Amino acid sequence: MSIHAPDQHPYLRAPRRTLLAMTLPVLVSLIAEPLTGLADTAFVARLGTEHLAALGVGTMVLTSAFWVFSFLGVGTQTELANCLGAQDRHRASMVLTASLVLALGLGILSALLAWAFVEPAARAMGGEGEMLAMAVDYMRHRLIGAPAVLLTLSCFGALRGLQMMRAPLFIAAGLNALNILLDWMLIFGFGPFPALGISGAAIATTISQWFGALWAVLLVHRHIGIARQVRPADLRKLIVIGGDLFVRTAMVLTFLLLATRVATSAGAQSGAAHQAIRQFFFFTALFLDAFAITGQSLIGYFMGRGTTLHARHVAATVCLWSTGTGLLMAAGMLLFQRPIAWLLVPAEASSTFAQAWLIAAALQPVNALSFATDGIHWGTGDFRYLRNSMIISALCGMAVLFMPPAHSGLSALSWIWIATGVWTALRATLGIVRIWPGVGSAPLRPDA
Template sequence: MLKLTTRYDRDILALAVPALGTLAVGPLVSLVDTAFVGRLGRVPLAALGVNASVFSLAFIVFNFLAYATTPRVAGAYGRGDREEAGRTVVQALTLAAGLGLLATTVLEAAAPLILRAMGATGDLLTPALRYLRIRALAGPAVLLVLAGHGAFRGYQDTRTPLYVSLALNAVNAALDPLLIFGFGWGLTGAATATAVAQWTGALGFLGLLLVRRREALGIVLEWPRLRALLPFMRVGWTLASRTLALTGTMALATAVAARVGTAEVAAHQVAAQCWSFLALVVDALAVAAQALVARYLGADEPRKARAVSRRLLVMGLAVGAVLGGAVWLLRPALPALFTDDAATTRLLLAVAPFVALMQPLNALVFVGDGIFMGLEDFSYLAKAMVASAAGAAAVLVLVVPMGWGLAGVWWGLVALMALRLLTLGARYVQPGLFAAAEVEPDDPAGG
């Protein structure tokens, strides 16, 4: 029988609600930069846009610093092993600093080549190059922030990352107008503001983890051995293939929409952005799944790990249904928020049902991802994503020759998410996934 409340709800909400706030403020740095730089003219705004793509592509593969850190810290936390949790944090921070320095070096050395490859030539190249060289100096900071998020999530604390994220955004919002207009630095000022803000976040996490809360968290300051970093690197390589498969599929969908027509790709871009924004809500539950599943498994309570995973799936499905219903009801008014072009509006209205009806499906997939990350089953996640991406690509490559139009693009995305759900579901129901949970009776309080 489905229960309206369970004893796990308090812990889930305590993690998910602050995590939602953190996820929501995450894109604000780019939005604030865009708002201010847009007043400088077309060329600075274009240079910012090119760099936004460069940094997104350059650092997305390092998300494993959060994904791998959370379950390892949470597992040790669940066992009451403060020393192991502390060692994991130091390892993650060390690796983040090292990889960040490497990323900065590569970006600085190859900056002109990278920007030309992204189409920045002529009058666009010089301002884009200045921006990249300044912002790249924050490479270690970006990765330290990722590791900091992962560490605190593992400690079952999503409030602290929210406060750090708010401080980071406040610094950027304050410095942008001062440096761009007050000091007259223009686009260079925007790059400086972003770099300073990112270092503010990094130093905030370092100060909290290694100074202010070090003793309470049981963190010992000692250099980790290279051998201790290898598990992180293996997870990083595994998750990189997963990330590339996902981003590649989304890029292919955009490319196919562009080949269908200009209005089609415009409508697709708006719909995809709405789709991504709605994903933030469910991603907050995925964060809770990572932390709680790993914590219960670390405490040798697999029955509770399975029970909380079930509850998270139910909550995710409910949230997805609410989001889908909201999009469905609001779909006649949505196009006016983004465009006044008649053709784009017509196409947006045509694909809005896809966005609405996919929300419950998306919710189950995103929460499922969080559960498997809590299980540290990264290899299966990567294989499932690659297989799902291949299935979606098989649909997408037929869109243009078969004349399926923009609807065909979105059927490709439906295929991606449906295959992800099938592959995750097949694994989830396998006996032994939660070890002893398979042979013990269901938790009567677990829903």
């Protein structure tokens, strides 16, 4: 575990260059992680419509389930960043060990519990007949890799907490390369391997996930060390963080699902246009999340050092660069509106799409601030405040979602994105006031 002297951290000498140098590999790794699903989709699409529909059902259910455990990465990253700043190698090892034990335990338990529920979940997603059978088979093979997914989450959090931003990128790239090779061999059959179809895609993903997990565990053991015992206090702290982030994630999912339901209820055109805008919005979020993750590590480091002034400087820099990125994204969305509409939206939904797209573009700078402040508060360990602010903002957004004004001249889809704007603006506002001026028991207040 490399240690910087208090006045020797690269950020203090070159803030902008250091922030960008740390953010770029995070961004590439975030983009690389979804490529596993894209590789599966590309190969399975050649098997037929039923197979691809089954894959869609399986990946949607599993992605939502694994998202619940994102606290393993977030909590571990903050704790390890604090340890790095405090130069506490022993505590870093203990926290890492607790995180890995919790990840392994939750991975095994969730796989066992989910085994019996994959069929009802697939039915709830619209699966039936042969498609249902294939979706269930796919998910059950993927559940074998559940412990590997959670172990990798913990390890990536630990590595980013130590500001080793390139390591997760290399692991993600290696994992995806192996998955593509195994997809080709197992889906269609090659040499001694039989053609396994969609089951082959699941097995390929599971094998590559275990490969990535073992690589990540060996790497964190080399740089931090895995302890021989687990302290209950470390487990409790991660579980408390998990509880706060579980509620926060549940509110995010609830708002997004309700927005999708309202869009679909307004008609097929509205639903199709909403899907296109939402997917693009999620893609731009990768850029914003990269700044948030970098800010989290830097702020956690300086909080561990006890230098709140430097942590506040990181917060200002992250907000500034995130807002600038949001402005560039807004400009890009406006500039490329027509080609994106041609690519993603059926012609009959283009008029519905245009008005809502402009609203979504205008939200980008505000959305950037909401992501930036999330990363800042992750770095300070202010998870309960993040939970409460998400409850408030999501409930307000839902209230607006279901109260469209009469005779407004806005389409249902445009109103959905106005409600999304209310939700996002409240997130950003509550995040900002916790830093400047620092409402409540704010960790970043100058007198804290």
